[in-house]
Amino acid sequence: MANKTAESISRDEFFYGHKACAGCGGSLAVRAALKVLGPNAVSVLPAGCMSAVGFNFPQLCFSNNSIISTFAGTASMLTGVEAGLRARGYKDFTAVGFAGDGGTADIGIQALSGAIDRNDNIIYICYDNEAYMNTGIQKSGLTPFGAKTTTTPAGKNIHGNIRPKKNMFEIAAAHDIPYAATASIGNLPDFIKKVQKASQIQGTKYIHVIAPCPTGWGVAPDETVAIAKEVVESGLWYLAEYENGTFRLNYKPKEFSSVEAYLRKQGRFKHLTDEDIKIIEASRDKKWEYINKNFEL
Amino acid sequence: MRPYIREKKNFTFDDVPENTSFEAGYLTTVNSGWRSIRPVINGDRCVGCEQCYLYCPDGVISINNGKAVIDYDFCKGCGICAKICKIGAIEMEAERK
Numbered sequence: 001m002a003n004k005t006a007e008s009i010s011r012d013e014f015f016y017g018h019k020a021c022a023g024c025g026g027s028l029a030v031r032a033a034l035k036v037l038g039p040n041a042v043s044v045l046p047a048g049c050m051s052a053v054g055f056n057f058p059q060l061c062f063s064n065n066s067i068i069s070t071f072a073g074t075a076s077m078l079t080g081v082e083a084g085l086r087a088r089g090y091k092d093f094t095a096v097g098f099a100g101d102g103g104t105a106d107i108g109i110q111a112l113s114g115a116i117d118r119n120d121n122i123i124y125i126c127y128d129n130e131a132y133m134n135t136g137i138q139k140s141g142l143t144p145f146g147a148k149t150t151t152t153p154a155g156k157n158i159h160g161n162i163r164p165k166k167n168m169f170e171i172a173a174a175h176d177i178p179y180a181a182t183a184s185i186g187n188l189p190d191f192i193k194k195v196q197k198a199s200q201i202q203g204t205k206y207i208h209v210i211a212p213c214p215t216g217w218g219v220a221p222d223e224t225v226a227i228a229k230e231v232v233e234s235g236l237w238y239l240a241e242y243e244n245g246t247f248r249l250n251y252k253p254k255e256f257s258s259v260e261a262y263l264r265k266q267g268r269f270k271h272l273t274d275e276d277i278k279i280i281e282a283s284r285d286k287k288w289e290y291i292n293k294n295f296e297l
Numbered sequence: 298m299r300p301y302i303r304e305k306k307n308f309t310f311d312d313v314p315e316n317t318s319f320e321a322g323y324l325t326t327v328n329s330g331w332r333s334i335r336p337v338i339n340g341d342r343c344v345g346c347e348q349c350y351l352y353c354p355d356g357v358i359s360i361n362n363g364k365a366v367i368d369y370d371f372c373k374g375c376g377i378c379a380k381i382c383k384i385g386a387i388e389m390e391a392e393r394k
Contacts, residue, residue, distance in 0.1 A: 003350075013298075013299040013300070015356065016300045016355070016371065017327075018355070020354065022331060022373035023375035023376070025354070031354065031355075031356050057319065058308075059324055059325050059326055060300075060320065061300060061322070061324065062321055062322065063299070063321050063322030065321060066321065221375040221376060222376030222377050222379065222380045223380075224354070224375070225381060
């Protein structure tokens with residue numbers, strides 16, 4: 001029984017024996033992307049889970065060339081790696097960065113913006129687990145409304161995070177980037193296709209992949225992939241691409257699954273009241289109104 | 298090809314790298330001690346659809362002769378494979394001591 005997606009990527013493992021928590025969504029995103037890009041990928045990882053679990057000297061879990069960058073400098077180091085290898089005459093390589101949501105939307109946004117502005121030939125993958133998970137679940141710019149983190153605790157008056165999630169995909173697209181996409185580890189064939197597409201395009205590529213964190217989200221380790229599917233089905237995340245100045249929606253759920261069911265499964269949303277859930281549903285409907293108006297199907 | 302576990306050896310002073318780089322894919326410890334449950338593949342049911350291979354965060358599943366095989370040295374027992382398997386060929390069993 002042939003699996004088309006499995007046939008289209010390398011059989012080798014490039015991220016193996018790492019010390020990520022059982023059921024880690026971020027490590028699945030890194031593993032899948034490296035299997036697309038192959039042994040000539042040079043990966044850059046800032047401070048964050050994937051560098052913490054991948055480089056425990058002498059246990060080095062990447063079998064391609066990899067380097068840890070400063071927290072803020074993922075994209076600038078990618079620029080340097082790409083320019084350096086090109087100057088030394090290498091042709092067949094891909095400079096790819098894997099930064100978390102904090103390393104992308106908060107701390108690394110300036111370096112990313114600069115790299116897109118210079119249109120350096122790099123792939124930047126943001127694995128979004130919706131908080132600073134490596135340091136113990138602090139709120140980031142990509143933490144959604146209502147989520148409980150250690151810096152946005154759920155109390156009697158304030159129910160977790162009071163701010164919505166930053167729209168990083170459209171911020172990247174607003175630079176008029178050659179290629180930007182959103183993905184989910186719950187739909188690996190779609191994510192793998194987008195990484196394959198990005199590797200064929202000249203210029204800066206940005207892929208934003210939602211990667212649930214069982215530890216921080218308060219779900220069982222075996223739920224990671226299911227919850228990454230459900231976030232797309234409930235309409236709280238969407239699969240889209242930006243190319244040549246137009247947004248394209250890749251998948252439209254026929255009918256949204258219950259937002260409440262999605263939220264109630266997770267420990268970080270346990271405290272939400274019915275009104276909070278109504279606010280989240282209303283913001284989802286508003287977002288989809290915008291998507292239906294401005295995105296091609 | 299995967300990064301593989303190296304023979305245990307004691308580092309001498311000269312082996313320790315002076316700069317900050319080291320060989321890629323150099324594994325010294327296993328992750329099997331993290332597990333409380335382990336996935337077991339039912340070879341009669343497995344049709345080799347490779348869904349478990351694709352979705353394993355640790356990449357420990359490979360396909361050999363059309364059947365899934367698990368590398369128990371690095372499996373953490375998260376159970377994603379058992380959940381993704383539509384035909385129920387993977388079951389989670391308690392880890393025996």
